[in-house]
Amino acid sequence: MVIVMAPGATEEQIEHVVERVESVGGEAFVSKGVERTIIGLVGDIDSFHHLNLRALGGVADVHRISDPYKLVSRQHHPERSTVWVGPAGHRVPIGPETFTFIAGPCAVETPGQTLEAAQMAQAAGATVLRGGAFKPRTSPYAFQGLGLEGLKILAETREATGMPVVTEVVDARDVPIVCEYADMLQIGTRNMANFGLLQAAGEAGTPVLLKRGMTATIEEWLMAAEYIAQRGNLDVVLCERGIRTFEPATRNTLDISAVPIVQATSHLPIIVDPSHAAGRKDLVVPLARAGIAAGADGVIVDVHPDPESALCDGPQALVGSDLRDLAAAVRRIPPLVGRVDAAERLQVT
Amino acid sequence: MVIVMAPGATEEQIEHVVERVESVGGEAFVSKGVERTIIGLVGDIDSFHHLNLRALGGVADVHRISDPYKLVSRQHHPERSTVWVGPAGHRVPIGPETFTFIAGPCAVETPGQTLEAAQMAQAAGATVLRGGAFKPRTSPYAFQGLGLEGLKILAETREATGMPVVTEVVDARDVPIVCEYADMLQIGTRNMANFGLLQAAGEAGTPVLLKRGMTATIEEWLMAAEYIAQRGNLDVVLCERGIRTFEPATRNTLDISAVPIVQATSHLPIIVDPSHAAGRKDLVVPLARAGIAAGADGVIVDVHPDPESALCDGPQALVGSDLRDLAAAVRRIPPLVGRVDAAERLQVT
Amino acid sequence: MVIVMAPGATEEQIEHVVERVESVGGEAFVSKGVERTIIGLVGDIDSFHHLNLRALGGVADVHRISDPYKLVSRQHHPERSTVWVGPAGHRVPIGPETFTFIAGPCAVETPGQTLEAAQMAQAAGATVLRGGAFKPRTSPYAFQGLGLEGLKILAETREATGMPVVTEVVDARDVPIVCEYADMLQIGTRNMANFGLLQAAGEAGTPVLLKRGMTATIEEWLMAAEYIAQRGNLDVVLCERGIRTFEPATRNTLDISAVPIVQATSHLPIIVDPSHAAGRKDLVVPLARAGIAAGADGVIVDVHPDPESALCDGPQALVGSDLRDLAAAVRRIPPLVGRVDAAERLQVT
Amino acid sequence: MVIVMAPGATEEQIEHVVERVESVGGEAFVSKGVERTIIGLVGDIDSFHHLNLRALGGVADVHRISDPYKLVSRQHHPERSTVWVGPAGHRVPIGPETFTFIAGPCAVETPGQTLEAAQMAQAAGATVLRGGAFKPRTSPYAFQGLGLEGLKILAETREATGMPVVTEVVDARDVPIVCEYADMLQIGTRNMANFGLLQAAGEAGTPVLLKRGMTATIEEWLMAAEYIAQRGNLDVVLCERGIRTFEPATRNTLDISAVPIVQATSHLPIIVDPSHAAGRKDLVVPLARAGIAAGADGVIVDVHPDPESALCDGPQALVGSDLRDLAAAVRRIPPLVGRVDAAERLQVT
Structure with missing residues (x-):
């Protein structure tokens, strides 16, 4: 100091x-x-x-001269970490040597829609399924998710596809039930500074996908990860999903610089969410490509078999040729930046 | 649309x-x-x-053309509301005709420090006591508040001074215990979009002081108030406390325009927190004056008998001549904008 | 360092x-x-x-530890400065002891409209006339001002009313001609970092009203003033006019904290422009009041005899009861913060 | 509307x-x-x-429903444009089919330093030389560039290397002299809304590299390009160089989304400047890769033979292995997004 x-x-x-x-x-x-x-x-x-x-x-x-975080700092743990997600036999790595593609519907609506989305995702190369059962919405009048029923649908879809599941938890009281069904807990942008939830996730021990608060500095984000780590859980993957700026053309501004900065200061893996950053389908593929080329350890995108009927964030869900373009990028760009596809490292026993 | x-x-x-x-x-x-x-x-x-x-x-x-909120909208309730805080015999109004001065220590540390701060506040004209028992902190290693012990100290201080108490609640699970001790629940900037907490506060029925998320638009803030109102609690007071901008000279930028904008679109009262906006003692009095002159329904400031030893936010706590200057502003400016001091409207029976 | x-x-x-x-x-x-x-x-x-x-x-x-500016720093010139505007016999002070009200039309359109606006402004207590002859517009297809003809109209209006004139200059090549007609050069928000223009204004020696760049930090703004000062002109008045933030409800966010911060670090006077900050007529009076109460050395507002027909920024121009409200604030609030009306200090010989 | x-x-x-x-x-x-x-x-x-x-x-x-710009809009000119830079025999394309690498020193200091930087750039695959003779600096006390002498050094370096030259012009009065020596005029971030300069560049007819104002929306930036186009010059290349946000870890936040958005709404080429966005050497290569993968039509970076002795922006200049990494990315990523290297399309007659 x-x-x-x-x-x-x-x-x-x-x-x-x-x-x-x-x-x-x-x-x-x-x-x-x-x-x-x-x-x-x-x-x-x-x-x-x-x-x-x-x-x-x-x-x-x-x-202040030193970084305020410790457990998540690369200074105290110089080697970059790999987080493994999923049950024995289907563990998927997220880390510095691989590139992990996570996809699925923004919200779980029905068993059929979820399975169809999961199969689309898997066909495009995804190895982890995303899907929301508890949805934090700006309006109390908007669709809030299926809750427990949604968790059950996700578990069935994992059964059918073999894909581990990441799903959001929005309340500390729900952590135990979500851990029962999911392989990874997502903490969303609005809850990045919900310290009670962070601590509950830290105690649960299940891997956590921690999205950046839409107005959090990188340092505040790493401090939020420190809250989880301090309770004994170091299986934290960070997710850059856009920050709030003055530019109205995008819902948020994807802060692509966060990828190399986080990798220089923390040992935790970092992935990119181009769907929520942009809020517009036509930007998802270019932004995903940018994230891969910048060196992200993975991407997470929304896919939906019928975006027009989606109950949540339909305008940003990929289908058809866009999804094929993304699949090509996921195959072709990572080797240029020294990575293999996580599918090749899947631990199937 | x-x-x-x-x-x-x-x-x-x-x-x-x-x-x-x-x-x-x-x-x-x-x-x-x-x-x-x-x-x-x-x-x-x-x-x-x-x-x-x-x-x-x-x-x-x-x-979208119409406002997305309903219950808190002035369109559906044209007359501006007054929220009454405190037990029968000590009810203090916050609303369009009065000006309410809320003050106290950022964090409750000891019975003595809390009482001394309350007496300083009361001598300067404050009618409601603020004080934190549960503190949301960016770092898991920082002082997190006294918890239940702090709530008890606040209740004792109310007993001694007659001032109703507003204190922060950071977790939905704590709402019942906080309601037992406090007259008003504060929901802080980091929890403005913690929808589970908003709903719990809505169900509790106790008046709520809802701080603006440091990166929330005014519309998102009113939607957060709608979450509380939708559960049946319309006793919500909004608090502008600064937003995040590129300017590094202040911790946050006090968005003084929010005062007339909120008053034009919502019937809920709005107060200003110059202490947390500025983060610097020398700005508190000028910003408080600005808030009063802009037409705010009240101000909330940090005071501490010994800022140098404060466990939280010492640099922004008022003492001595600054507090006297603020007391003068609270007496002299509100009449110029058509208000009386809330102390004169106190319901003492 | x-x-x-x-x-x-x-x-x-x-x-x-x-x-x-x-x-x-x-x-x-x-x-x-x-x-x-x-x-x-x-x-x-x-x-x-x-x-x-x-x-x-x-x-x-x-x-960096020290401030990068020197000539404009209060550290090198502890006493706050007063800038005098206008010809001998009609010099108006802008500084720490007075409060100066500047008003006029956003754009000079006709001699009649300009005179009428000036008389409205004067009747409300204004002592300096503002009016634009060269207008920097975002669109090349929008009204760009009357140029030299506008300068002549302003000079005639000064003749008729006795009010010194401040008008914008947008190009270094125009500085000599504008100095011939005006008493104070305004450098607008888009040109705050137009260093050639700053240097030309510095060499001209005429007092300068330097608006804050809409995305400039306070430090960058003071460095822009330093550019003028470094060429020998210390008669610079700063003008806070709102900064760009994520909040869409206002055109810009008036950074009211800039008033006390500038006064603590620089000896130059600072005034507030609520019209351009808000872009909405209904916010002008509350924001002007806030500026006065925060301790600004003056305000500058748009007035227009017929806002509906204004060629520029009609929606924010004051008329009628709003202007009367502002006139009352200008009379009543400055004495509460230790100032007299600049009209009382006018140097009429 | x-x-x-x-x-x-x-x-x-x-x-x-x-x-x-x-x-x-x-x-x-x-x-x-x-x-x-x-x-x-x-x-x-x-x-x-x-x-x-x-x-x-x-x-x-x-x-407003329609876009406010016309000449630069893709609606009025659906096919994306290619801008050719340089004298007959050495014309380099910047446009949708190629990928153009522009590099050179931030500031021209000496003939030797400039030639050495140009040769480093050329060896790494660059086909256009950048270099500043007129430097707009925040501080009037900082190095302001060599002026005319710098222009002459650039012209000599072009002679020696065959690389066309892009250099900044900061004042409308300098446009004729800069056009005499340079192949492309750069208009910097601080001058994006200097409308007199934009018009002078429009009248000159020389190709223009228009950097985004650090706080300009994409729409305002395209309106600035419209100012140039409206004076008859459609040879405008846009350059995303980072916007101002709350994040302090980078000097500016590279808005990578601007690339696909501009390409969807305007026919003008767009390139990315990772050096000025980041302000840190270690981020330049990852951000350049991201820009290429997002589909930019080119990149522009700072190189310097001896960053430690650079008079301007030394910390962001590339040398050695970083420059080799960038050279590899420029060769390998563009073919994945459907482009050839501009060097292959060079018009050498």
Whole structure:
């Protein structure tokens, strides 16, 4: 940490800062410049947080130097991690050596629609099935998902296709029941800072797909992952799904830079969701290609056998030629960036 | 709703849209322009949502015309509402005729610190006490609040001062216990879209202080209020607390325009939180003045007897001359915008 | 400046940084922490800029500590400045002790419309006339202003009313002609970083009203003022006019916090433009009140005798009761924040 | 255009709107809903702009339906355009069938540095040389470029390498001299809305590389291109270079979605600048790959023989293995998205 003193700070104020730092076992290095004095702190950063340094007299600013997360940091775990999803015999890797394609309907509506979507996805090369049973919706009057019935449909579809299932959980109270049916818990963009839910997912131990809050910085997102990790669950996959900006042409702006930045600072895998970023079907394939080429460890997209009748996010679901284009990209681009298709690494025993 | 067809849309596509609209009992008015055809829809908007219009062939865009919220809309309830907070004998109004000053410590730390902060607040003119027992923190390693012990301290402080208490609830499972001790539930910026929590607060019936999500549009914020209202609780006060922008000089940018916009579109009261918007003590008084002059129904600020030792948000807590300046503004500006001090309308029986 | 070395930086890399700093006459203080080494720099900051410190091996980050502007900084000129606008006999102050009301039509259309708008403005208490002759428009097909003819109309209106004139200049080549007719040059939001125009205005010596770029940080805005000051013109008044955010309800988000922040860091006066921030007439009066109460040194608003026929920005122009409300606010709120009306300080000789 | 009337709008107000529309030769279609009336307009959109519809009584909102640009719109010119850059014998295409790699130093410093950078670029596959002679800098105290001397160095380097030159122009007064030396005028992010400069570039007729304003919407950017086109110059290439968002980890957020959106709405070519978006060398290659895979018509990157000594933007300049990685991506990814390398289409006569 570095403390910047105000131009007119007195000797007493500088000494008071030094004393506070030393009182918790830290060291303070004072550098007096022409206009300002800066104080570098060395020691245990958590102890400094309790000092409330910004509130001390004469302090103009406090710059944090180290990353605030630990368990998810690449500094403490230099090798990038692989998270395995699914039951024994159908475990799918998500990590630095493979490329994983996850697809399925935004919302589970009927057994038939879910199976059909899963088969479309599988034919295009997907190895993990996504599908929503609990849907967080901006309007209390919109379709909120089938709940438990949806979970059962997902489990049946896994039975039929062999694809592990990832599905969203929106309330800490639902974590046990969702874990009973699903192979991976999705925590959505609106719940990224729902700390009670993060902790419940951390305690459950099931792998977690943690979407970025639509207005979260990368650092805040990694802190949310830290909440899960701190409860003992390090099987966390991050998912970039677009951030809120001033640009109205897309629902959100896919922050493609997040892929290399996360990979440089955290050991956790990161995938990209082009469907929810764009909100428009015609952008899904170009954005998925961009994500793959930027080095993402996977993509997750919406597919639906009949987008026109979808109860949720129909305008962004892929069918037909778009899905074929995406399948081609998933096969052809990953080898150019040093990866194999996750389907080839599937643990079938 | 207005549907804009793509320039090359065919007659069949236009007819298909009209048929879908009519299939749910709506009317469709077709206007053919030189380049584009637009279709105006008349009827029940909720039925149109299920049509998935954006996914129909030839549709370029769908513009929603009506507001998506109902119960909180001023269109359905033209007169602005007053929400009363506190037990019989100490009920404090928040609404269009009064100006309500809410103050207290960011976090409850000890009985002494809480009482001292409450007395400072009361001396400055505050009529409602704020104080956090459950603290949602970005870092799992930061102080998370005293929990139940904090609630008890708040109840004791109410006993001692007569000030009704507003405190944050961060988990749907905690709503019953918080309602036992507090007069008003605060739902914080990170939980504005935690729909399970909103519904639990709606069912509890206790008045709610709903902070704006730091990246929520005004419309999304009113939809969150609608979630509470839809469960039968219309005692909702909105709180503008700054939005996330590119400007780094403040923690958030206080969106002062939200005050007149909310008052024009919703009947719910709206107050301003300058402390959390700015994150800097020196901005609290100017921003509070701005909020009052813009016509807010109240302000909520952090005060602390010893900011240097505060366990949470010390740098923004007011003391001494700043608090006196704020007290003066609270007395002198509201009459210029047609209000009386809420203290004068207190229902003491 | 503070240099943060990467966790794995070597001794050689640290020494290389120190050598570079010393090679330009600076001092480098090295603090070795458990995980990272930080190096505090003391000396002439401009010389450090040429070192390209971020590109040196082992450097993770460089934090600037001092403000990058000098001439406009309050650190170098602690007393807040007053800028005087207008010819001898009609000089109007804009500064810390007064409150200045500037009003007029967005665009000059005809002599009659301009005079009528000026008289409306004057009757409401305005002492400076605004009006656009050169209009920067997003569309090349929109009304671009009357140019020289508009400047002549403004000069005639000044003759008739005694009000000094502020008008926009959009091209460095037009600065001399605009200076011939106007008392103050306005540099608009789109040209805030048009450095050639800033330098031309700096050389002209006429007072400048510098609007904030709609996406400029406060620091970038003060650097733009520094460009003008560096050419010898310190008569610069800053104007907050809203920044671009994700919120669609307003054209821009008025960043009211900019008022106290600018006043704390720069000695230049700052006024607020609620008309262009909001883009909606119904928000102009509440936002103007907020600006006054936050401590702005003035406001600038659009007025038009017949908004329905205005060639530019009609929807935000004030008339009738709104203008009377604003006039009342301008009279009544400034005394509460320690100011007198600029009209009382007018230098009429 | 669609006009939405306020809920309480009267018959007279509706009729007044209809009359105004008809007075300029338009047609108005009135649809009366349960709560609101909407009016669809058909006719010449420019004539409607002068009606000031938003200022009419009873009007709640006006939705524009058509795109505001014409000459650059794909609707009026369905086939995507190719822009050719360079003198006869060395013309390089930028367009839908090829992929063009532009590289060079951020700033021209010396003949040796420029030639060396050009040779590095050429060896990596670049066919157009970039280099700045006039540098717009946030600080008036930073290196502002060599000016005319820099232009001469660029021309010499073209002579030596055969690479056409693109260089920035920051002032309308400099357009003639820059056209004398350069093959393509770059208009930078800060000048995207400098309409005088856009018009001067339009009149010059030399091809233009128009960077996106860092806070411009895609629509505003296309309107800026329309300014150039309207003066007779359709040889405009757009360049996405990142937008300003709340995320601090990158200097700007590369809006990769802009690539497919621009290609769907405009016939002009679009390239990507990963260097200025990221501001960090380690992100340049992943972002360039993402741009190529998203379907961009080219990339432009900073290279420098000795980044440590660069006078401008050293931290983002590529050398060594990064440049080789980029060269590989430029060769291998474009064929996967249906393109050939522009070097193969070079018109050498």
